[in-house]
Amino acid sequence: MRAAEQLRLKIKVLYSTLDILKRNATLVSVIARITGHLRVTSSLTALVVLSVVIVAGCTPDHPMSTFDAQGPVAQRQLDLFMLIFWIALVVFVLVGGWLLYTVIRFRRKSGQGIPHQTHGNTKLEITWTVIPAAMLAILAVPTVIGTFYITNTPDGNRLDIEVTAHQWWWEVEYPESGVTTSNEIHIPVDMVVNVDLISTDVLHSFWVPKLAGKLDIIPGRTTTMWLQADAVGEYYGQCAEFCGESHAWMRFRVFVDTAEEFEAWQEAQLAQAVVPSTPEETEGAGLFLSKGCVACHSISGVPGAVGVRGPNLSHVGSRSTLGAGIMDMTVENIAEWLTDPNKLKPGNIMSLEAPVYTNPDLSLSTGEIAALSSYIQSLK
Amino acid sequence: MATIGHVLRRPTNPTGLWNWVTTIDHKKIGILYGITSFMFFLIGGLEAILMRIQLSRAGHEVVSPEVFSQLFTMHALTMIFLAIMPLSAAFFNLMIPLMIGARDVAFPRLNAFSYWVFLFGAIVLQSGWFLGGSPNAGWFAYAPLTASSFNPGNGMEFYVVGLAVLGISSLAAAFNFIVTILNMRAPGMTLMRMPVFVWMTLVTSFLLVTAFPVITVGLIELYFDRTFGMNFFNTAAGADAILWQHLFWVFGHPEVYILILPAMGIVSEILPTFSRKPLFGYQVIVLSGIAIGFMGWAVWSHHMFTVGLGAVANSVFAITTMFIAVPTGIKIFNWIGTLWGGSISLKTPLLFSVGFIFMFIIGGLSGIMHSIAPSDAQQQDTYFIVAHLHYVLFGGSIFAVFAGIYYWFPKASGRMLGERLGKLHFWLTIIGFNVAFFPMHFLGMDGMPRRQVTYSSEMGWDFWNMVSTLGSFIIFCSVLVFLHNFFRSVRKGELAGNDPWDGRTLEWSISSPPPEYNFATIPVVHGRDPFWEEKYGAGVPAGGSGDSKSDSHEEAHHGIHMPTPSYWPIVAALGLFVAAYGLIYNFGVSVAGTGIAMIAIYAWAMEPATEPNKD
Numbered sequence: 001m002r003a004a005e006q007l008r009l010k011i012k013v014l015y016s017t018l019d020i021l022k023r024n025a026t027l028v029s030v031i032a033r034i035t036g037h038l039r040v041t042s043s044l045t046a047l048v049v050l051s052v053v054i055v056a057g058c059t060p061d062h063p064m065s066t067f068d069a070q071g072p073v074a075q076r077q078l079d080l081f082m083l084i085f086w087i088a089l090v091v092f093v094l095v096g097g098w099l100l101y102t103v104i105r106f107r108r109k110s111g112q113g114i115p116h117q118t119h120g121n122t123k124l125e126i127t128w129t130v131i132p133a134a135m136l137a138i139l140a141v142p143t144v145i146g147t148f149y150i151t152n153t154p155d156g157n158r159l160d161i162e163v164t165a166h167q168w169w170w171e172v173e174y175p176e177s178g179v180t181t182s183n184e185i186h187i188p189v190d191m192v193v194n195v196d197l198i199s200t201d202v203l204h205s206f207w208v209p210k211l212a213g214k215l216d217i218i219p220g221r222t223t224t225m226w227l228q229a230d231a232v233g234e235y236y237g238q239c240a241e242f243c244g245e246s247h248a249w250m251r252f253r254v255f256v257d258t259a260e261e262f263e264a265w266q267e268a269q270l271a272q273a274v275v276p277s278t279p280e281e282t283e284g285a286g287l288f289l290s291k292g293c294v295a296c297h298s299i300s301g302v303p304g305a306v307g308v309r310g311p312n313l314s315h316v317g318s319r320s321t322l323g324a325g326i327m328d329m330t331v332e333n334i335a336e337w338l339t340d341p342n343k344l345k346p347g348n349i350m351s352l353e354a355p356v357y358t359n360p361d362l363s364l365s366t367g368e369i370a371a372l373s374s375y376i377q378s379l380k
Numbered sequence: 381m382a383t384i385g386h387v388l389r390r391p392t393n394p395t396g397l398w399n400w401v402t403t404i405d406h407k408k409i410g411i412l413y414g415i416t417s418f419m420f421f422l423i424g425g426l427e428a429i430l431m432r433i434q435l436s437r438a439g440h441e442v443v444s445p446e447v448f449s450q451l452f453t454m455h456a457l458t459m460i461f462l463a464i465m466p467l468s469a470a471f472f473n474l475m476i477p478l479m480i481g482a483r484d485v486a487f488p489r490l491n492a493f494s495y496w497v498f499l500f501g502a503i504v505l506q507s508g509w510f511l512g513g514s515p516n517a518g519w520f521a522y523a524p525l526t527a528s529s530f531n532p533g534n535g536m537e538f539y540v541v542g543l544a545v546l547g548i549s550s551l552a553a554a555f556n557f558i559v560t561i562l563n564m565r566a567p568g569m570t571l572m573r574m575p576v577f578v579w580m581t582l583v584t585s586f587l588l589v590t591a592f593p594v595i596t597v598g599l600i601e602l603y604f605d606r607t608f609g610m611n612f613f614n615t616a617a618g619a620d621a622i623l624w625q626h627l628f629w630v631f632g633h634p635e636v637y638i639l640i641l642p643a644m645g646i647v648s649e650i651l652p653t654f655s656r657k658p659l660f661g662y663q664v665i666v667l668s669g670i671a672i673g674f675m676g677w678a679v680w681s682h683h684m685f686t687v688g689l690g691a692v693a694n695s696v697f698a699i700t701t702m703f704i705a706v707p708t709g710i711k712i713f714n715w716i717g718t719l720w721g722g723s724i725s726l727k728t729p730l731l732f733s734v735g736f737i738f739m740f741i742i743g744g745l746s747g748i749m750h751s752i753a754p755s756d757a758q759q760q761d762t763y764f765i766v767a768h769l770h771y772v773l774f775g776g777s778i779f780a781v782f783a784g785i786y787y788w789f790p791k792a793s794g795r796m797l798g799e800r801l802g803k804l805h806f807w808l809t810i811i812g813f814n815v816a817f818f819p820m821h822f823l824g825m826d827g828m829p830r831r832q833v834t835y836s837s838e839m840g841w842d843f844w845n846m847v848s849t850l851g852s853f854i855i856f857c858s859v860l861v862f863l864h865n866f867f868r869s870v871r872k873g874e875l876a877g878n879d880p881w882d883g884r885t886l887e888w889s890i891s892s893p894p895p896e897y898n899f900a901t902i903p904v905v906h907g908r909d910p911f912w913e914e915k916y917g918a919g920v921p922a923g924g925s926g927d928s929k930s931d932s933h934e935e936a937h938h939g940i941h942m943p944t945p946s947y948w949p950i951v952a953a954l955g956l957f958v959a960a961y962g963l964i965y966n967f968g969v970s971v972a973g974t975g976i977a978m979i980a981i982y983a984w985a986m987e988p989a990t991e992p993n994k995d
Contacts, residue, residue, distance in 0.1 A: 058826070063838065066825050074758070077754055078758075080754055081752070084749050091745060092742065095712065106722050108726075114723070115655070115656055117657060119662065120662065128713040129664075132705065140698070143754065147695045147754050148695070203522050213686070213756075214686050220621060223687075236827075240686075240760070240829045242449075242522070244525060248834050326836075347445075
């Protein structure tokens with residue numbers, strides 16, 4: 001099943017390439033004319049072999065693959081990439097083939113005399129200056145158009161979100177509805193989403209390969225990008241700018257919902273946090289207050305739980321992952337996180353500053369961790 | 381103070397270790413540069429191997445995230461500043477005076493000073509490994525991750541001070557080579573008769589002189605931020621983090637050409653020799669090298685396509701970046717034109733040169749891909765970039781460096797490097813290189829970001845990472861083959877004679893290794909390939925009859941006065957070394973070190989270049 005899906009996606013990539021070739025008929029004909037001057041068959045064979053090897057290397061079914069564009073921004077970026085890729089491949093086969101052919105054909109034979117001492121050929125040199133320059137000038141057109149397209153958010157109906165990057169997690173706010181969440185972004189399908197990016201500490205970069213290329217997040221500035229998803233689903237994202245020790249664990253997810261699902265999700269997020277129902281959860285809720293968790297974490301409706309340094313936990317149990325996309329949201333994983341957060345995400349401020357980890361007198365017992373974990377997981 | 385010169389009695393004919401410590405002979409300094417930087421090349425390689433082992437499998441825990449950050453930072457710094465740049469400097473030192481028909485560089489003691497400052501700067505940069513942690517914010521050291529609040533400890537100090545000291549070395553060397561090339565050429569060697577390697581050295585030297593001040597400004601500001609609590613890059617106090625990026629890349633992109641232009645020069649020497657044809661389109665190759673030197677200043681923001689500078693800025697830099705491919709392409713076509721119709725001898729230097737062109741075509745084409753700013757947003761900071769930069773710097777610079785080593789080792793040592801081992805070395809290198817780095821293109825397009833210590837196996841990156849790691853081990857083996865070849869050939873290699881390759885330029889007209897004074901008689905140059913013309917007669921249009929034999933009577937020198945060795949360059953460098961550690965730990969020590977340097981420079985200025993009593 002998985003293999004079939006993979007094959008289907010690869011065929012899709014090939015088809016989209018053919019489509020680009022059709023749309024850029026002028027370029028193709030120029031290349032074809034150049035090819036005509038050289039040994040067509042051997043060049044074509046090399047081209048086919050190389051294409052097969054390279055297409056084997058692209059794996060659109062992988063969660064971060066850029067070959068599986070699922071939105072107009074990523075699609076434009078993929079189209080441009082495939083265009084330049086095929087041009088580059090043809091140039092490589094021609095020039096590389098010419099180089100190899102030259103080295104093999106003009107090998108020194110025994111008893112060979114001194115070859116003719118040519119110093120250059122002005123016509124040839126002008127030709128191979130003008131042709132690449134012309135090709136690049138043509139390429140510059142879709143590049144500039146594409147640059148403006150991906151930079152400027154289109155007008156019309158759109159959703160605004162604000163993403164604040166922290167070392168090493170993501171805070172997500174929806175200014176219109178007032179929803180605050182973290183590490184998992186919900187957006188409606190087929191709608192332009194304008195993303196304002198803010199950092200409170202160092203540089204980060206926001207990247208969801210299947211939806212849009214990355215944009216850096218810079219403390220003291222707000223950078224803005226847009227994206228749109230064509231299909232409902234779950235998309236992987238990751239910080240792409242080195243941001244310190246736990247850079248590798250600064251991941252996130254984007255959930256693309258139908259319009260109704262998205263509305264329902266927003267409403268659920270705006271509701272008050274659930275009240276603990278079992279004795280263990282109640283014990284956990286007590287610990288959450290008494291152990292100082294509230295200094296950094298908010299839970300709506302819980303008096304005193306208004307901290308803002310860490311993720312808002314009002315509906316943490318409704319998320320599918322924990323620790324910025326590094327593991328599934330299960331009681332066991334929450335317990336593992338609470339036991340030693342520094343092991344899962346070295347250098348994070350919770351492990352460095354929370355009293356339960358810095359003061360041995362306050363450290364959490366196994367039972368306390370279990371109670372806290374079940375309380376946290378109950379916060380749907 | 382006038383007696384300071386007498387405190388250390390001037391070495392006149394030192395032997396053994398002192399011979400090397402006090403030498404001001406450009407050939408010995410070249411060898412010192414070569415051996416030192418090759419050792420750093422090995423250290424940088426080991427750092428790379430450690431990273432490859434760590435990344436070979438998902439969730440591997442071979443090194444900690446902190447050590448991994450130090451590894452990728454130091455791997456880049458080591459390879460760029462302590463391996464490729466000084467390996468180029470080794471060739472400048474060894475070959476430039478020989479190629480232009482000079483007896484030494486313009487400022488021989490300054491040359492020794494450059495080497496010692498390089499060595500000490502390199503030690504400062506590397507000493508973090510033993511003094512509590514190396515720099516860990518990437519070689520680009522983006523603010524504000526470098527601020528004391530995010531980056532306590534001394535790691536970044538080793539970066540700031542080490543690079544500043546290395547900058548002094550580079551500037552001294554660059555000025556020296558500019559003056560040498562402009563003023564010390566043999567009679568008749570006009571600028572447009574200079575070998576292309578000399579031309580590329582000249583362009584590189586100008587780039588060094590103009591680019592290093594920019595990074596120095598950034599380094600001093602960063603030092604002030606960290607040491608005196610100033611706010612050049614402190615975003616919390618309202619500074620703009622982008623300022624550092626501009627300062628860094630305005631230096632950093634010309635730096636890329638500092639790394640590649642000497643390599644292009646080396647290849648431009650080797651191809652004509654091994655195809656027994658003059659360089660095709662000499663003028664165009666020289667002019668395109670100069671054009672790259674200028675255009676290299678107008679493309680820096682392509683390192684910042686994802687910073688959000690706006691559509692206009694990104695479009696402009698996309699276009700300038702595309703067009704820098706034109707002069708580069710011209711060079712490649714002209715190199716192939718040189719080979720075309722030649723009588724090509726497939727010796728190791730030629731193999732590495734052809735490998736260079738081949739790998740550089742790939743690196744150049746992926747470079748054009750990055751110039752498409754919108755699609756670069758998918759590749760920026762991924763392994764696709766890692767692949768690209770290694771195709772340019774390893775497939776480019778390092779291949780050319782090996783080509784140059786095989787080509788000029790006989791001249792420097794008087795012995796040939798083993799040809800069979802050389803071929804084995806070449807094939808292992810090119811196979812290992814492609815196995816290690818080609819899959820990184822796939823990984824990048826598959827969404828794997830750079831500089832992450834590990835990844836989860838659900839991403840599907842395991843396979844190509846394992847392949848890449850295997851490739852790095854093949855490269856490791858290739859380097860072992862080279863080292864074996866090198867040590868064997870130094871002792872037992874076949875004797876080279878003056879002209880083992882049927883060379884075209886002046887260095888092949890003298891003995892191998894050359895005498896201390898290089899040329900008993902300063903040659904007179906009548907064309908672009910002077911030694912070839914001397915051997916085979918003219919046929920060279922660019923200015924003049926080719927029969928240089930008739931000129932060999934000129935300037936018969938009796939009693940050549942060579943500059944005398946000196947202690948002061950190394951003492952001055954030691955002063956800077958002490959001052960550098962003072963900047964990190966204690967300003968008092970810094971003052972003392974500066975004092976030592978000042979005294980040494982004074983004594984140096986007072987001593988004559990050639991001791992009058994020495995003959």
